[in-house]
Amino acid sequence: MIEINNLHKHFKGNYVLKGVGFEVGKGETVAIIGPSGSGKSTLLRCINLLETPSDGEIKLDELTIHAHHITKEMLLKVRRSTGMVFQNYNLFANKTAIENIAEALITVKKKTRSDAMAEAEVLLNKVGLQNRAKHYPSGLSGGEQQRVAIARALALNPKVILFDEPTSALDPELVQEVLQVIRKVAKEHVTMIIVTHELEFARDVADKVIFMDDGRIIEQNSAVEFFKNPKEERTKKFLEKFTQQSMYYI
Amino acid sequence: MKGILDFSYMIESVPAIAKGIPVSISIAVVAFGFGIVIGLIGALAKIYNIPVLKQITAVYVSFIRGTPLLVQIFLSYYGIPLVIRYFNFQYGTEWNISFIPAIYFIYVAFSLNAGAYLTETIRSAILSVDRGQIEASYSVGMTTYQSLKRIILPQALKVGLPNIGNQFIALLKDTSLAFAASVPEIIGMAKIIAGRTSQFFEVYIVAALMYWAICIVLERAMALLETRLRRNERGVQNDRN
Ligand SMILES: Nc1ncnc2c1ncn2[C@@H]1O[C@H](COP(=O)(O)OP(=O)(O)OP(=O)(O)O)[C@@H](O)[C@H]1O
Numbered sequence: 001m002i003e004i005n006n007l008h009k010h011f012k013g014n015y016v017l018k019g020v021g022f023e024v025g026k027g028e029t030v031a032i033i034g035p036s037g038s039g040k041s042t043l044l045r046c047i048n049l050l051e052t053p054s055d056g057e058i059k060l061d062e063l064t065i066h067a068h069h070i071t072k073e074m075l076l077k078v079r080r081s082t083g084m085v086f087q088n089y090n091l092f093a094n095k096t097a098i099e100n101i102a103e104a105l106i107t108v109k110k111k112t113r114s115d116a117m118a119e120a121e122v123l124l125n126k127v128g129l130q131n132r133a134k135h136y137p138s139g140l141s142g143g144e145q146q147r148v149a150i151a152r153a154l155a156l157n158p159k160v161i162l163f164d165e166p167t168s169a170l171d172p173e174l175v176q177e178v179l180q181v182i183r184k185v186a187k188e189h190v191t192m193i194i195v196t197h198e199l200e201f202a203r204d205v206a207d208k209v210i211f212m213d214d215g216r217i218i219e220q221n222s223a224v225e226f227f228k229n230p231k232e233e234r235t236k237k238f239l240e241k242f243t244q245q246s247m248y249y250i
Numbered sequence: 251m252k253g254i255l256d257f258s259y260m261i262e263s264v265p266a267i268a269k270g271i272p273v274s275i276s277i278a279v280v281a282f283g284f285g286i287v288i289g290l291i292g293a294l295a296k297i298y299n300i301p302v303l304k305q306i307t308a309v310y311v312s313f314i315r316g317t318p319l320l321v322q323i324f325l326s327y328y329g330i331p332l333v334i335r336y337f338n339f340q341y342g343t344e345w346n347i348s349f350i351p352a353i354y355f356i357y358v359a360f361s362l363n364a365g366a367y368l369t370e371t372i373r374s375a376i377l378s379v380d381r382g383q384i385e386a387s388y389s390v391g392m393t394t395y396q397s398l399k400r401i402i403l404p405q406a407l408k409v410g411l412p413n414i415g416n417q418f419i420a421l422l423k424d425t426s427l428a429f430a431a432s433v434p435e436i437i438g439m440a441k442i443i444a445g446r447t448s449q450f451f452e453v454y455i456v457a458a459l460m461y462w463a464i465c466i467v468l469e470r471a472m473a474l475l476e477t478r479l480r481r482n483e484r485g486v487q488n489d490r491n
């Protein structure tokens with residue numbers, strides 16, 4: 001169970017998050033959508049403390065973090081119980097696919113290399129890349145890199161996986177293979193928060209959808225209700241713009 | 251006059267001058283070793299904004315880069331004994347300056363010199379590593395130290411190697427200035443030998459050829475090392491490593 005309360009973040013007077021709060025139940029998938037610059041990435045980065053929140057509270061099960069008292073141990077604890085999948089994959093370029101997944105098991109969980117590699121192999125199978133184990137990131141397609149990144153995020157068995165536009169950097173023909181892997185993970189009841197522009201996908205896999213604009217949550221609802229009966233004017237406008245856009249694509 | 255060069259004299263002088271080779275190499279190796287350590291500390295102080303250490307590094311790098319190596323050698327050669335004498339006087343210690351071989355002052359001067367230049371090289375190599383990978387390492391809960399050791403430095407080394415290698419070669423050539431502190435490296439030996447016969451030109455040609463040969467070997471070694479490190483960029487791991 002994850003709970004975010006009154007989260008604020010500003011960069012030198014630039015207010016990016018202006019009091020964000022929501023809950024994610026165990027095993028739930030939450031999609032966050034919203035226009036560019038609304039603070040979606042910053043929100044995810046605050047949750048795993050890649051950015052230090054300016055104010056507010058984050059609860060991950062029994063672990064409670066107040067923005068004003070973050071110790072080094074807490075920081076590591078939070079990061080070890082959250083996984084992150086980045087837009088640009090960010091795989092370790094000096095490690096093979098399987099080593100990327102094993103890395104945290106070795107350094108953080110202190111497993112032996114052979115144990116870690118065995119576990120990593122299972123995860124590599126899960127994302128369908130058993131035949132790419134010894135490839136370096138430079139020898140993988142974007143879709144494959146992102147699938148490895150998902151396996152890397154799963155490795156520590158985190159309480160939640162944060163996805164920041166996992167398919168935005170991909171060529172269109174590679175998007176589906178990555179979404180397919182995310183769907184599969186969602187089915188295993190891994191708790192996930194996904195920032196995405198793929199509304200179709202959000203409707204499909206998310207239990208709950210959150211719409212953000214200008215550093216605030218404008219509307220949140222179950223995925224079905226959210227798309228069927230958006231309540232706020234801004235949400236309607238945003239959804240309209242997107243449906244129009246996808247109509248042009250047809 | 252028989253000709254411009256006395257070849258047989260040149261060949262005769264080789265063994266005597268060659269006695270300076272290990273000394274030259276030892277200066278380069280010692281200075282490089284300490285230089286890498288100093289450079290790494292300096293680079294990290296700058297990158298991680300470590301207070302005090304960062305300011306000290308800035309002044310140190312600026313001073314070393316803004317003064318000639320020969321002057322730094324003199325400062326070390328004449329300055330360190332003064333400092334030791336002061337310590338003996340102030341704190342009643344009994345370090346005997348005359349027992350310290352001149353080469354130690356050379357080690358100090360060259361280490362500090364190499365450290366300053368390597369600070370900049372190592373800093374830019376570390377900064378060349380993609381910020382996203384560093385964030386990814388933090389996102390799985392790795393500590394700053396683990397991230398440095400396992401993700402950042404291995405990649406920085408690959409980027410920085412050509413520069414670092416060139417610096418080692420430059421350092422080796424700079425060791426020729428150590429004669430100024432009467433250290434018997436290649437040029438020091440050459441001067442002693444030529445002093446007996448006044449055939450300076452021949453002796454210095456031999457010395458030049460020795461530097462040249464050493465540098466060619468170093469360049470080859472460097473190229474080999476680079477291809478080894480680059481193997482990883484080819485997409486698939488070989489079974490050998
Ligand atoms: N490190 C930073 N320093 C200063 N400003 C920042 C920083 N990170 C983000 N911002 C600012 O915060 C605002 C929100 O950025 P954020 O990346 O969270 O938006 P987003 O909703 O993820 O947008 P997009 O859909 O384009 O990814 C932007 O105006 C951005 O310029």
Ligand SMILES: [Mg+2]
Nearest residue numbers: 040041042164
């Ligand atoms: Mg973003």
